[in-house]
Amino acid sequence: GAGVSQSPRYKVAKRGQDVALRCDPISGHVSLFWYQQALGQGPEFLTYFQNEAQLDKSGLPSDRFFAERPEGSVSTLKIQRTQQEDSAVYLCASSLGVYRGYGGNQPQHFGDGTRLSIL
Amino acid sequence: TQLLEQSPQFLSIQEGENLTVYCNSSSVFSSLQWYRQEPGEGPVLLVTVVTGGEVKKLKRLTFQFGDARKDSSLHITAAQPGDTGLYLCAGEGFGNEKLTFGTGTRLTIIP
Numbered sequence: 001g002a003g004v005s006q007s008p009r010y011k012v013a014k015r016g017q018d019v020a021l022r023c024d025p026i027s028g029h030v031s032l033f034w035y036q037q038a039l040g041q042g043p044e045f046l047t048y049f050q051n052e053a054q055l056d057k058s059g060l061p062s063d064r065f066f067a068e069r070p071e072g073s074v075s076t077l078k079i080q081r082t083q084q085e086d087s088a089v090y091l092c093a094s095s096l097g098v099y100r101g102y103g104g105n106q107p108q109h110f111g112d113g114t115r116l117s118i119l
Numbered sequence: 120t121q122l123l124e125q126s127p128q129f130l131s132i133q134e135g136e137n138l139t140v141y142c143n144s145s146s147v148f149s150s151l152q153w154y155r156q157e158p159g160e161g162p163v164l165l166v167t168v169v170t171g172g173e174v175k176k177l178k179r180l181t182f183q184f185g186d187a188r189k190d191s192s193l194h195i196t197a198a199q200p201g202d203t204g205l206y207l208c209a210g211e212g213f214g215n216e217k218l219t220f221g222t223g224t225r226l227t228i229i230p
Contacts, residue, residue, distance in 0.1 A: 004161070031216055033216070033217075033218075035218075035220075040223070040225070041222060041223060042123075042125075042207050042209075042220035042221050042222050042223045043162070043207075043218075043220045044220065045217050045218065045219065045220075048216065048217060055215075056215065056217060091161055091162075093161070095216065097216065105150075105211055105216045107152075107164050107167070108164075108216075108218065109164075110161030110162050110163070111161050112159065112160050112161050113159075113160075113161055
């Protein structure tokens with residue numbers, strides 16, 4: 001389809017393992033966002049890219065979290081030495097990215113997320 | 120830490136009743152968005168309100184942005200089982216695209 005695609009949909013890993021989560025944005029979308037959603041809560045911002053440039057990574061919880069978008073399209077969120085508190089749904093969103101100033105940005109379109117469980 | 124507080128956190132009502140969900144913050148936002156999220160899916164945008172005091176209607180849903188651009192409400196008239204889901208408000212800051220989401224309201228409509 002033409003929406004944001006995330007893979008895998010489910011990931012189970014043992015504590016201490018490294019994981020990589022993939023996001024395929026909508027074709028032509030300039031901006032790409034990663035959010036973390038704990039069970040029963042609203043998503044929390046992790047990081048965002050405009051093309052290949054990572055403009056804001058203020059939401060990354062620790063230096064174990066790393067995101068990249070080397071060619072300005074597909075993005076990967078990597079978590080090293082996973083811990084149980086990393087268990088959550090990781091959502092990716094993309095947008096046309098043109099900041100319209102006062103009056104709101106282009107809307108973000110979300111994927112269905114990757115549910116990560118750390119045992 | 121989530122800067123947008125939603126109330127109530129959970130709401131379960133009978134089909135046909137009316138309800139209001141509130142989204143409050145001490146921060147000012149350039150605009151505020153409302154999303155609905157189904158289990159196993161990503162949030163889907165319902166509406167964006169931009170101007171302080173603005174009211175938008177989407178069929179049985181009415182959205183209002185507070186005059187001071189710090190709060191918003193979602194009112195549903197004659198709720199239907201299809202309205203069941205997690206409702207999220209999200210604020211846009213000034214000069215960036217980052218969204219700050221609310222704590223969420225899980226709504227259940229009983230047939």
